[in-house]
Amino acid sequence: MVKFVPTTCPYCGAGCGMLLVVKDGSVIDTQPWSRHPISRGELCIKGWNAHQFIHHRDRLQKPQIKENNRFREATWEEALQLVANRFKQIKKEMGPDSLAVLASAKGTNEENYVAQKFTRAVLGTNNIDHCARLCHASTVAGLAQAFGSGAMTNSVPDIEEANCIFIIGSNTSSQHPLIATRIWAAKEKGARIIVADPRKIQLCEIADIYLPMKSGTDVALLNGMMKVIIDQGLEDKEFIKERTEGFDELLKILEQVSLAEIAEITQVPAEDIEKAARIYAQAERASLIYSMGITQHTTGTDNVMSTANLAMLTGNLGKPGTGVNPLRGQNNVQGACDMGSLPNVFSGYQAVINDELRAKMAKAWGVAELPAKVGLTLIEMMNAAASGELKAMYIIGENPLLSDPDINHVRQALEKLDFLVVQDIFPTEVTAVADVILPAACWAEQDGTFTNTDRRVQRVRKAVDPPGEARPDWQITCQLAGLMGASDLFAFTSAEEIFAEACQVTPLYHGMSYKALEQPDGLQWPCPSEGHPGTTVLHQQQFSRGKGKFHPVAYREPAEVPDKSYPYLLTTGRVISQWHTGSMTRRSPALESEFPEAFIEINPGDARELGIKDSEQVEVSSRRGKIQLKALVTDKIKQGIVFIPFHYAESAANVLTNPALDPVAKIPELKVCAVKIQKGG
Numbered sequence: 118m119v120k121f122v123p124t125t126c127p128y129c130g131a132g133c134g135m136l137l138v139v140k141d142g143s144v145i146d147t148q149p150w151s152r153h154p155i156s157r158g159e160l161c162i163k164g165w166n167a168h169q170f171i172h173h174r175d176r177l178q179k180p181q182i183k184e185n186n187r188f189r190e191a192t193w194e195e196a197l198q199l200v201a202n203r204f205k206q207i208k209k210e211m212g213p214d215s216l217a218v219l220a221s222a223k224g225t226n227e228e229n230y231v232a233q234k235f236t237r238a239v240l241g242t243n244n245i246d247h248c249a250r251l252c253h254a255s256t257v258a259g260l261a262q263a264f265g266s267g268a269m270t271n272s273v274p275d276i277e278e279a280n281c282i283f284i285i286g287s288n289t290s291s292q293h294p295l296i297a298t299r300i301w302a303a304k305e306k307g308a309r310i311i312v313a314d315p316r317k318i319q320l321c322e323i324a325d326i327y328l329p330m331k332s333g334t335d336v337a338l339l340n341g342m343m344k345v346i347i348d349q350g351l352e353d354k355e356f357i358k359e360r361t362e363g364f365d366e367l368l369k370i371l372e373q374v375s376l377a378e379i380a381e382i383t384q385v386p387a388e389d390i391e392k393a394a395r396i397y398a399q400a401e402r403a404s405l406i407y408s409m410g411i412t413q414h415t416t417g418t419d420n421v422m423s424t425a426n427l428a429m430l431t432g433n434l435g436k437p438g439t440g441v442n443p444l445r446g447q448n449n450v451q452g453a454c455d456m457g458s459l460p461n462v463f464s465g466y467q468a469v470i471n472d473e474l475r476a477k478m479a480k481a482w483g484v485a486e487l488p489a490k491v492g493l494t495l496i497e498m499m500n501a502a503a504s505g506e507l508k509a510m511y512i513i514g515e516n517p518l519l520s521d522p523d524i525n526h527v528r529q530a531l532e533k534l535d536f537l538v539v540q541d542i543f544p545t546e547v548t549a550v551a552d553v554i555l556p557a558a559c560w561a562e563q564d565g566t567f568t569n570t571d572r573r574v575q576r577v578r579k580a581v582d583p584p585g586e587a588r589p590d591w592q593i594t595c596q597l598a599g600l601m602g603a604s605d606l607f608a609f610t611s612a613e614e615i616f617a618e619a620c621q622v623t624p625l626y627h628g629m630s631y632k633a634l635e636q637p638d639g640l641q642w643p644c645p646s647e648g649h650p651g652t653t654v655l656h657q658q659q660f661s662r663g664k665g666k667f668h669p670v671a672y673r674e675p676a677e678v679p680d681k682s683y684p685y686l687l688t689t690g691r692v693i694s695q696w697h698t699g700s701m702t703r704r705s706p707a708l709e710s711e712f713p714e715a716f717i718e719i720n721p722g723d724a725r726e727l728g729i730k731d732s733e734q735v736e737v738s739s740r741r742g743k744i745q746l747k748a749l750v751t752d753k754i755k756q757g758i759v760f761i762p763f764h765y766a767e768s769a770a771n772v773l774t775n776p777a778l779d780p781v782a783k784i785p786e787l788k789v790c791a792v793k794i795q796k797g798g
């Protein structure tokens with residue numbers, strides 16, 4: 118008999134609804150879910166093929182322990198007891214801050230909630246982080262400062278209500294294809310489209326104006342647009358007066374810039390900046406969409422605050438079809454942040470340094486006290502491991518040996534740890550350096566929830582059993598907590614029970630329950646009380662912080678810019694059929710066949726100078742390492758800039774990237790570094 122199990126896509130933050138088709142205990146197909154509010158009966162290539170990795174022969178099925186440099190299979194009892202003993206010993210001898218946990222944006226809200234509770238209540242440290250640090254930490258920091266809430270202000274469906282859509286630093290049709298369909302639909306209804314990107318992305322085909330900006334000059338471009346708006350009196354004076362503060366400080370910084378200078382910095386003609394500014398400011402409803410092209414910079418927080426400045430300047434907040442709309446990368450990166458897998462906040466962004474909130478959480482969890490010191494971020498963990506300060510890590514569903522910048526440094530750091538536990542569904546580069554590997558269930562093998570990019574909490578439903586002895590991540594962490602003496606705190610018997618506790622202690626989720634999430638629309642936070650319909654548009658009457666705050670931001674160069682030795686600017690990103698570190702998509706035959714190998718996009722002018730032909734093998738080096746891959750000569754990329762997708766372990770772009778951090782959000786500058794290129798390799 119065939120059954121159809123409604124669930125949520127495990128790939129991007131769009132959060133499309135899908136049906137898993139199950140026959141004889143196997144998922145044999147994926148079908149779109151016609152009633153779903155985001156995907157409306159459609160899926161992208163990844164969604165259609167999401168079932169292909171579930172029963173792959175590589176799935177981890179038994180715990181493994183490394184002995185004499187070789188892994189041997191172990192029982193769950195033996196493996197978990199070993200982990201519990203080593204964690205207890207290291208905590209006792211070296212202190213709780215010598216341990217750290219990396220949770221996962223691929224995992225459910227429930228497993229993230231349990232992971233941060235385990236880190237804080239059992240290990241006794243706030244050293245927990247996850248890959249949001251690499252994608253949208255600057256969104257959380259920047260929008261929280263401007264608006265009081267670091268999330269997409271509007272909803273995916275209301276993108277179609279916009280009269281103007283400004284896409285900056287988001288290759289939406291490749292990364293969030295079903296959100297791109299909304300941009301296309303808005304265009305058909307008459308919306309004007311502005312695209313700012315160093316690459317001529319697919320959305321340029323429908324753009325009214327394309328701004329081919331140099332990577333890393335976002336603040337300059339946005340300041341230029343704001344200067345035009347103010348000089349031409351196009352700002353929304355009433356909105357500024359009634360809803361915002363700090364406008365005079367913004368004016369002061371804009372007085373210091375000239376459009377000619379901005380055109381030179383951004384490499385965008387001044388008249389195009391002016392035209393884009395006028396289109397955006399004169400639209401009745403303008404939506405600004407961005408992604409990692411804005412966030413992955415040492416100026417990531419500044420970039421995000423600049424997008425907020427532009428939206429506030431023109432009154433484009435608090436109503437449908439407007440907003441500042443960061444598109445979150447992975448399926449549950451919003452949820453992993455919401456659930457507190459971050460070193461500075463409990464679930465719901467409740468600060469760990471706030472005595473009252475800490476006491477509230479300690480009481481709710483039934484512990485005497487919780488750590489008050491803000492923990493280490495992901496990159497800080499790697500630095501602490503390299504220096505010997507961090508002794509042990511528990512990595513759940515992440516692969517920092519492909520996703521982090523400067524991979525050679527990350528490898529040295531992880532190899533220096535006394536004890537490394539990795540929990541995952543497939544062998545990866547990081548399971549290879551672990552001391553213990555714990556096999557986990559994938560998204561189709563467990564119940565739970567994901568929170569998508571528009572703050573929509575949606576159900577994930579178990580369709581089949583996990584392979585072999587693999588278990589849901591939350592069960593593994595709870596069992597470990599039990600062996601470390603905290604069984605009472607982790608006596609959950611289902612994902613639903615965990616969600617109920619999470620909702621109880623998280624004001625943004627207070628009104629949610631599995632029952633309330635049964636409808637296909639899910640519920641968008643804030644959902645403060647039972648029966649509340651959720652919130653489609655944030656900041657309607659007032660901002661979460663009261664008044665919206667302008668932050669004057671001056672342009673700063675990236676941390677590393679091209680020079681004589683390394684003359685090209687490298688930027689990185691994704692391709693449509695691959696996902697992040699490729700552990701799932703590279704095991705899906707249909708997806709792997711689309712883009713089976715890495716490439717470097719080079720402008721024809723640069724290729725000529727280098728004597729490189731299309732499809733030729735090249736070696737790309739930065740100050741941190743080198744890789745070999747194939748050249749793709751294309752005029753889709755600006756001269757002087759090259760692009761490499763980061764999914765491929767055999768030509769890992771992050772060997773080259775710069776780990777320099779944004780000072781506020783601690784996000785590394787994955788979007789800009791200097792490289793040199795030579796033929797061969």
Ligand code: SF4
Nearest residue numbers: 126128129133161164
């Ligand atoms: Fe899945 Fe994103 Fe594609 Fe939707 S757009 S099917 S969520 S990968």
